Amino acid sequence: MIGRYLWNLTIALDQFANALLGGDPDETISSRAAKRQHRSHWRALGRLLEWIDPGHLARAREADEGGAASFGKGGE
Template structure:
């Protein structure tokens, strides 16, 4: 991946993690990972279904099983 493309991807991941922390999640976890681990019926699970419709297999590729322990909610 080109340097600029990698830079932009890194910034987008950082913004994703920031948004998750603002929403009381683990500051080192992405929203996609949080959605993948969410219980069925929650708003996070519904968002996960939207992500899956846009990008099939997205949640399986982005789940971080070693993250989420510092979430407040």
Template sequence: MKQRLALLGIWSLCMLASLIAGLWMLLAVAFGSRRAWTLAVAHDQLANAAFGGSEDETISSRAGRGARRGIYRWCLLCRLLDRIDPGHCERSIEDGSKKSA
């Protein structure tokens, strides 16, 4: 029970942090700050972790690695992203020595 209460407290803090980050990102976009991109990548990594991936990897990087292995859903996502930004997934793949979006 104590652990659940502790996790509920942590969840509350995470929700507050998410709200602040979202507002900060909106301000960064409005003022043309590079921080907007940094926060976008952080949200991308959060979403990837929520869907079972690594907390230190973007969805695009995960999709690129999956597409290289021929996994249909990742190939499909990479084709969709390629329409917006050609080569996005391939450029997003992390090599372990650098972080990329």
């Protein structure tokens, strides 16, 4: 039970950080990075995440999220 609670808090903090950076508040930074691999700073983050956890970006990508971003084109 405590494990699930901590995991939920981790996801919430990830989504909060993404919202602070102008992203959709219901999307994680990993999902955003997966969609923006064509941009150098997102590509660098993606490489780091993949080095830590191979396959992470493919698992984290949320195609149905990103439309409520404050900056940019949302689900880009």
